[in-house]
Amino acid sequence: MVAVTSPAFExxxxxxxxxAKLQKALGHIKDGFVQRRTAAAARLPEFDALRDLAKEIKDHTLDHLDLYLAHFERRVTESGxxxxxxxxxxxxxxxVLTICHAAGAKSVTKGxxxxxxxxxxxxxxxxxGIEPVETDLGEYIIQLRREPPSHIIAPAIHVNKEQVAEAFRAAHTELPADRPLEEPAALLxxxxxxxxxxxxAADIGITGANFLIAETGSTVIVTNEGxxxxxxxxxxxxVVLASIEKVVPTLEDVSTILRLLARSATGQEFSVYTTFSTGPRRPxxxxxxxxFHVILLDNGRSAMLGTPFQEMLRCIRCGACLNHCPVYGAVGGHAYGWVYxxxxxxxxxxxxxxxDQAKHLPNASTFCGKCESVCPMRIPLPGLMRRLRERAHLExxxxxxARGALAAWSFVARRPRLYCAVAAIAARTLASLGGRAGCLRRLPLARGWMQGRDxxxxxxxxxxxxxxxxxx
Amino acid sequence: MSAAREAILSRLRAVARETRAGAAAVEARLADRKPNLVPARARQPRRETIDGFRRMAIEASAVVRRIRHTDDIPDAVMAILRSENRPARLAMAPDAMLEALGWNRAMVEIRSGRAEAHDEVGLSVAFAGIAETGTLMMASGPTSPATLGFLPESHIVVLSADDVRGAYEDGWALLRARGGLPRTVNFITGPSRSADIEQKLQMGAHGPRNLHILLIDPDAAEPPGDR
Structure with missing residues (x-):
């Protein structure tokens, strides 16, 4: 289900x-998420100052990640x-499986x-032998369709309502064939x-965590559905599944970042449900x-610390960079070939x-800079992609x-006289190719590029x- | 998995950073509960704060009904049951204030306790209201089961204007003063919704389709009533 198809990005x-169906679905993003985020940010005069603070909070936490995680663990243990x-x-x-077996669990619901x-x-x-049931509407739809999410906050954004109805009819076998399922309301x-x-009926409930709070040992989830x-x-x-970078120091710190999350994600002032869970039920x-179990997962993140990529660990998964990206907007999430x-x-x-698996992804960008400009945590995404391109080249x-072209260019670019001579020939040749119209319709080695533009x-x-x- | 614990923590420790201030700085930061930046809209005088809460809750699609006194709660609840065409049954938080009210138990069947699968309407009391986004702050506990706010189709919440604060941080201060965090704190801003099908907003996804707030606000300038 999460086979990596990133190597086939192109x-x-x-x-x-x-x-066509996907293109229509992607069209919803601009009128929805993008416009609403702009309006929500404009309505809060302190929005940009909060972004600066949120960045500081996470930078400080990541610099002391071992200490904050140990404190978080202590508090979780104290609360049972x-x-x-x-x-x-x-x-x-x-x-997770060990916890399921210990509880004799047969069915699991998942946030x-x-x-x-x-x-x-x-x-x-x-x-x-354990039945997992996704309960977020979007996640449920893609679980029935057996696909990965195509968006980190709107996992079924690529699916239209007819396809949802089809998936429900196939899975809900008790559903009468004459029950109308045309409208989103009926589907919901x-x-x-x-x-x-x-x-x-579930024996175990598994959720993620938008944040972990070191001060109190609380885990936080943010949803609209409940x-x-x-x-x-x-x-x-x-059971809470959380990666290690989710921790923040205090309730005050999480409050600061929460003011950015919903506004950046869906353009809401605040999500409907923000829930702070601390330990199991009290006597x-x-x-x-x-x-109450918290699973703290590293899975490669600790290797990012202390490198320029530490900045990526500030990410709060709002999805604003997806919503504003011209490449994501053109190809959707599945093209990227994995989870994120x-x-x-x-x-x-x-x-x-x-x-080696994901080498195409840093190239899936026009470097327009929109992602960085809307990122609530001020992550320099284009800069980090550029570093990955460089690393891919070095490796x-x-x-x-591409290597050949780059080598040729670098040979010429380091020899100014040669560069001027080559540029002069190219300019003359292209001018004559352009003719009286002054316009080029095709170029050697760039057929694909020129197909769509003059x-x-x-x-x-x-x-x-x-x-x-x-x-x- | 203590081997994993040691491996991860030692890897995190091994990353030497110039910006790292050390354990003392971390302890100091955890002990210091100073709010970072609180937006101006969350720092208003008392009357503006209460009215701001109401305005933002309505914007989030909650129905806010102002009443003068806790004694008005039963009538307001009955009116909601009628307006939604619900059976006269109520799952109610086992809260002393609610239980002491003059319910006409011949007219409405009341069960005190947590919510069960068949409950259509739940009634509970908010710990606080947060004006900046019209958010209810619910604290779980023996007199405030969290299920009341999630299983029923309609959730009715009593909120005293005295408990309305400007910012989330004010809510935390209030909770710390009363002895720390319960099992769950639920920030609730409007009724449940989803836009997962074609980005079209639908109300009532898994939680309540309707959120009613009974705001006990004796000093409101306007006459009490519904919005």
Missing amino acids: ANARAALVD GVVHWCRDAAEARET KSMVGEEIALNDFLEKN AEARAMLRRKFL NGDLTQMLPRVH ADLDGPEQ PGPMGAVLTPWLVGL RLDAPV MPAPEGRTFMAQWRERAR
Whole structure:
């Protein structure tokens, strides 16, 4: 389910560009997320000052990550919970399975968790005879369709309502064939009724965590549906999947970052449900889980610390960089070939699956800079992608044609006389190719590029030639 | 997995950074509960704060009904049951204030406790209201089961204007003063919703379709009523 198809990015992207259904679905992003984020940010005069503070908070935390995680663990233990440290995906999966076996669990409900996708938990649980049920509407839809999410906060953004109805009819076998399922409202009602039964029957609820709070040992989830809450409050056991960089020092710090999260993600003032969970149910409580487990997953993140890529660990998974990216907007999330798409995925994925697998992703950018300009945590995404391109080149992972072209250019660029001579020939040739229209319709070695666009031809003389003439 | 614990922590420790200030700085930071930046809209005088809460909660699609006194709660609740065409049944938080009210138990069946699967309407009391986004702050506990706010189709929440604060940070200060965090703190801003199908907003995803706030606000300038 989370097979890495990132090496096929180019083919994936080509297929996505001619997929009419996908293109229509991606069109919703601009009127929705983008406009609403702009309006929400404009409405809070302190928005940019909060971004600066949020960056400081995370930078400080990441510099002292061992200390904050140890403090977090101490607080979780004091409140009656258990922290499990896992180096990689396999350890995390085994830990979940051990908890399931100890609880005699047969069925598991899940709140939306990108870490859950990252460790491919659902397939693993199924193979071990445990039924995992995604409860976020979008995640439920893609689980039925057996696909990975195509967006980190809107996992089924690529699916249209007819496809949702199709998936429901195939999976909900008790559903009468004449029940109309044309409208989103009917689809939502069907999912609500079906998942309600799953919530009530589950032995274990697994959620992700948007934040961990060192001060109190709390885990935080942010949702609009309320599925994450039903997932964690109804079963006997609550398991939290969190990667190590999610920790922040205090309740005050998380409050600062929460002011940015919903506004950047969906353009809401605040998400409907923000839930702080601290330990299992207390002795006199009437509801809540009897056990509380937190799985702390490294999975390659510690290697990013102390490098320029530490900045990526500030990411709060709002999805703003996806929503504003022209490349994501053109090809959608599946083209990126793994769990995290868009600019944040282009930087993170190479660290989690290897640059050799994900070498195309840092190239999936026009470097327009929009992602960095909207990132609430001020992550220099284009700069980090540039570093990855450089690294791919040094590790000889880029295509021979590209390497050859680059080598030729660098040979010429380091010899100014030669460069001027070559540029003068090129300018003259292109000008004559452009003819009277002054316009180029095709160029050698650039057929693909020229298929969709014309280029103005040079006027015939280089800048340097004109400069010398005028200086005289 | 203590081997994994040691491996991860030692890797994190091994990364030497010039910007690292050390354990003392971390302890100091954890002990210092000073708010970072609190937006101006969350630092208003009392009356503006209460009215701001109401405005933002309405914007988030909550229905806010102002009442003068806790004694008005039963009538307001009955009106909501009627307006939503619900059966006269209520799952109610086992809260002393709610239980002491003059409910006409011949007219409405009340069960005190947590919510169960078949409950259509839940009634609970908010710990605080946060004005900056119209957010209810619910603290779970023996008299405030969290399920009441998630299982029923309608959630009715009583909030005293005295408990309305400007910022989230004010809510935390209030909670620390009363002895720390309960099992769950739920920030609730409007009723449940989803836009996962074609980005079209639908209300009532898994949690309540309707969120009613009974705001006990004796000093409101306007006459009490619904919005």
